[in-house]
Amino acid sequence: MKKFLSISVVLSFALLATQSAPQVLSVTGDLTFTSEGGVSESAQVVFGGRCQRESGPQRISHCDEDDIFGIKQVNYPRELKNHALVRFNARKHHDITFPVPAGFALEDVSPLSSSTFQEQEEPMETMLQHLDVWSRSSASDEVLAHFTASQFERFERAMHLKGIPEGGDDWQVIERDLQRVADEDAENIYMTSLRVRVEEEISLWKNKHHGNKDKKKSRVDFETWFKNYHRHDEIKDFYLQIADDYPELVTYIPSIGQTVEGRDIFAIKLTAKEHDGSIKEKPQIWWQGLQHAREWAGGSTVQFLTHHLTSNYGKNDNITAILRDTEFVIVPIMNIDGYDYTWNNNRLWRKNRRQNGLGAYGVDLNRNWDDHFAEGGSSGFPWSETYHGPSAASEPEVQALQKFFSEQKRIVGAIDFHCYSQLVLRPEGWTTKLSPHEKEHKFVGDRIVSIIKNVHGKTYISEPSVALYKTTGAASDWFYGDQATAANNGQHVYSYTIELRPSDTNPGGRSGFILPPEEIIPLGEEIAQAMEFFVDYVVKNPLKN
Structure with missing residues (x-):
């Protein structure tokens, strides 16, 4: 008889971890399953600490003196102390x-x-x-x-x-003290990870003892994935699992180039393939995330969009049509070195990890693209957060993406996801002169803003990038600029930088770049709706040269 987890059960036992010694966690809780006939059945959950290594049909156990389910809490060095x-x-x-x-x-x-x-x-x-x-x-x-x-x-x-x-x-x-903010965020991420893992283990236990005994554990659980943020290796597993689950849609590309520290930058292509696995030529959309390391919500949004498209193919008519008519080229993590650094050292690190000498590290990748490089709106000071690097496209991350973009040839729209401020920024950032396609860019940007507001009520602003402040060597200007256009068979692209939630930083700095995990899904939902419009419109109405 099929069993259901009682709604009254609250996984509060995971929260007991905060009351335990950090290296010897032991958490126990009783779960009640109720059958359709009203018969109750109990199971005990024991995990962490020095518990007995035993299990049975009514027991879920995981024991480790150092961690729980392999989840280790981030213990940041004091880089942000008294910042x-x-x-x-x-x-x-x-x-x-x-x-x-x-x-x-x-x-x-x-x-x-x-x-x-x-x-x-x-x-x-x-x-x-x-x-x-x-x-x-x-x-x-x-x-x-x-x-x-x-x-x-x-x-x-x-x-x-x-x-x-x-x-x-x-x-x-x-x-x-921004270190305190970073530490609180690490604690929140850790506790969220525990709660999510417990839910996953309970689901596996239910399938084993009361449901689908043949269901195998995959790399990631899509049902719980968007309840938290994830490290680089976990995100890579997410895309490998997407490719495994949707081979008729996804092509995983292990490396399009390497970072300054030698890590492979992976990418995917997403479209409805032909029956023989081939891909016919279609208009292309380019999405990229995590160019700035600390902007985790930009990465989670690209993940959400990928899952939104793949999981709804064949179920949602609009998405099915989009994937039949469009090919997506997606770079989920551009700045892998910097992103890893935000998990291990400094939650608020922005740049890549180039060694500039004299103790200075990092180039702002979004000032290093080969478009009006170093013409103001960036810095030649190696310690600056907007340090543009020694020369245009000096950074291997930028070189890799410029090359990969140039190889595509059919791109009609490109978006670089960032956070924060709730802005939809269109070309150009290097000049106050309106771009040749200002009318078209404004129309699409304004519609994106309108659609986002209709989902959860969030107000974004649509404006030229330079209206915020001057920037040079930025990705969105390069996508629209002469070099990329020439490589793209002369086709200009609709190009945007979207600055995601929140609109501002709350007192205490507890939002801004540190968006709470519970906002990942609503953020993804509002952007997904806007992106369905964006893709459909720009594919059908490409910019005229």
């Missing part, structure tokens, strides 16, 4: 200076980019290159920025010398 998040008037207080690291000289910056460091026409921009700017608005001079401990000490002392108290319009501390 502060501050909202302040940058134009009014641009006179606050920060020291240049010892051994660095202006001649270390290439002539092309020297004007982007000490010789800026705009003093405010010179100051901001020392800081990690989280958000800013062209409509005001207010900036939200991440300060290192020494930078914040210097800034706070300068404001006190000016006689300006904290808390007014001039400056406000949002969070005084």
Whole structure:
């Protein structure tokens, strides 16, 4: 007789882990299964700690003194200790200076980019290159920025010398210790992982003893996948499982190039294949995620879109038609080195992991593409969060994606997913002059915003990228620019950067780049609806040259 897990059962026993010694967790709970006839049956769940290694038809056990189900909690080094998040008037207080690291000289910056460091026409921009700017608005001079401990000490002392108290319009501390925020996030990720794994183990137990005994455990469980964020190797398994489950749709590409630290950048192609497994030529859509390492929600959204398309093929008429008429080219994790670093060292790391010398690390990959490189809107200062690198496309990650994009030849639309601020940004970022296809880009961007709002009520803004602030060497400008267009058989593409949830950072810094796991699914749902429109429209209405 088929059994059902009682709705009244709450997996609260997973939460008991927070009350146990971190290296010796032991959690026990009783589950009640109720048959259709109303007969109850109980099973005991025991996992973690020094429990007896035994199991039976009424017992689910997993024992390990060091971890639970192989899940280890992230214990970050103290890289963010006493780092502060501050909202302040940058134009009014641009006179606050920060020291240049010892051994660095202006001649270390290439002539092309020297004007982007000490010789800026705009003093405010010179100051901001020392800081990690989280958000800013062209409509005001207010900036939200991440300060290192020494930078914040210097800034706070300068404001006190000016006689300006904290808390007014001039400056406000949002969070005084970002390490605490990162640690809280790690704890949340860990506890969510425990709850999800318990659900998976219960499902397997039910299938073994009361259901489908032949059901095998796969690499990932799609039913629970979007309840949490995942590491690089887990995301790779996700796409391998997608390819295994949907061979008629998915082609897994193990490597399109390598990162600066030698990791393979994988990709997939997604479309309805012919009966013999071949793929006919179709218009193509390009999606990429995690160009900036800390923007985890960008990666989870690309995963959600992939699963949305594959799992609904043959069930949803619109998606079935889209996959028959369109080929998707998807790079799930562009910045693998940086992404791994956010899991192991610094949750708020943005750049790749190039060694720049003098203790400086990382290039902002989204300032390194070969389009108007280093023409402002980026930095030649190797410590800057917007450091553009030594030359255009100097980074192997950018080289790999530019090459892969150029090989496709039939791309009509491209989107680079980022977070945060809830923006749909269209070309161009390097100039205030409207792009030749401004009308077409605006129409599509405005429709994306409208569709997103209709799903969960979130308000996004559609605008040219430069309206936010100037950027050069950005992916979305390269997709639309001359080099990519020439490689794409002369076809311009609809190109966008979408900055996902949230719209701003909450007091305490507990959102922003750190979007809670419970928002993964609603975020994916609103973007999926918008992307169905985007793909259908741009395939049927490609840009005219």
